[in-house]
Amino acid sequence: MSCSTEPTNTSPTPSRTETTYFPPISGTTWETKSIASLDWKQNAVQPLLDYLELKHSKGFVILVNGRIVMENYFNGHTATTNWYWASAGKTLTATLTGIAEQERYLNINNKVSDYIGTGWTSLPISKENLITNKHLLTMTSGIEDIDNGDAVDPASLTYKADAGTRWAYHNVYVKLQDVIAKASNQTWNTYFNTRLRDKIGMDGTWFQSGNNSVYASTTRSMARFGLLMANKGKWDNTVVLSETYFNATTNTSQNINLGYGYLWWLNGKSSYHLPQSQIQFSGSIIPSAPNDMFMALGKNDQKIYIIPSKNMVVIRMGDAADNVNLALSDFDDVLWQKISALYQ
Template structure:
């Protein structure tokens, strides 16, 4: 009997050892994919692989077509899940970013700061000299680079419109005491050019565009310095920010500045960072308004989403919790010029239907 018991124990031990040895090895999380800096190669990921709903794809595409879209991309983990073009637009057609391009200037400001060329809290007049506005000198000297990044310069935003010549930059309030959407942020491009000893486009190309494989160029449109590129180049920029300023293992923008830029930059408009719009905050302001609205900017969008929003519905949506970047280029969805409208709400209803 003892021999039988001993044999059974040996057999049980061997079975136990065998079962442990064949336990599956945990699958590590998928690392973020980055497309090559040149060429058209860009890896894809299917709706089926993600476990998303194929039936929700066509209603989304129909809505985009109906709403005057030209280019649309969804990335997950850096890979293309959807890429669609409408109304004669193609993968090689350039389109303007409008105010979505403000975030390019914010990113370049962070790069210039990490290189020691500028200080975020330094006065703008340290770089541009006094008299860059039509304000009393004591008031002008209150304005820092941070105030331009956070739209709290105190410069009059209604009377002179978006003009940025010195005569048009007049006093409304002390810097830091009032949030108002104004084109004066473009003065940061002059600050960077002065500090770097290069023209704005050259510094931008060297420090950002070429390092992540973007195409496109800056051009002047009225008082605005506007960027134009393909939809994929806009997606490349969104991917950089999804990865907190790193492209593969290369730090383009340091994470400290990234975190500051994508969180509330002041306590007046909680829905605004450094030229980025922020979802999921308890309140927000809109351009050309001093009213405070309670709740999230896009109520049915992810709470951790941060956004670049431009005239005629140029969009970059970045959602870290879902490793998601969404790009929309095109004409105004509803024949209005607002950067934010009910188009965002309906669009996110249709996007979230893919994965909910």
């Protein structure tokens, strides 16, 4: 059974010049906007909710111009329940890397060993020193991605190819958290909380799951981060992330996987690679979704979808839609058929 929260506030009928709304940093107030005010199709709402519930969803939010249009919870989940982001949280690390660069703690083009020392891999030193922070951001470290699980200890980080010559999805990106901690002389948690979480009113915490550093928060906190990125790194009038870095992180970052930025997935490109595969697929990652959409995608279908042309953010938290653990599945395409039915 699905349920939605009561509107906190009601906004007027939107106009083309409507400004983006940002909820207060503290408290539960968040302006809402009705389906009718957008001229969306009310009869498309229930099929979407039915599908979300069928596919083991827990939290779902749509924002337009920062205001909540839909907010629904399923299967005992509530607005105050934390849930893990899985690999959707990679985008938090990408964002903090950009913040650390604008504060001049680091340069993404510098080698990783400049910050955490040599010997962080088992590569020959000449090969290890090819790996820059940017290679970690773009999944082009060249480190072997087969049969090592998610481990990032030096013994598990072995050579496959020179950095920059091969795209492969790998947990080694998490070393950026060590880079930031060393460069800023702060703990990762402290830097994250002061530079991002507290500035936009998120809740949530990091926890260790095996070799992974995983973030967990409420659905609304995930939506807050989505809103920040939909506004190109600004929270209201405060620059959290520079627009220059925002543009780099949400556009094609290398020439191997066109559908990948700095730990963000990019829709609407001419080709893409998927995790655990070296196959190049033609066309858009999610054909039924807008071409300008960029995405944070996590295991068991944790999703942040951001559509700049519609000033829209969509969040989905929950269990795996189809008992598939990969970040991307047919669920995304069908879900977007049902979301787009709201406004097409």
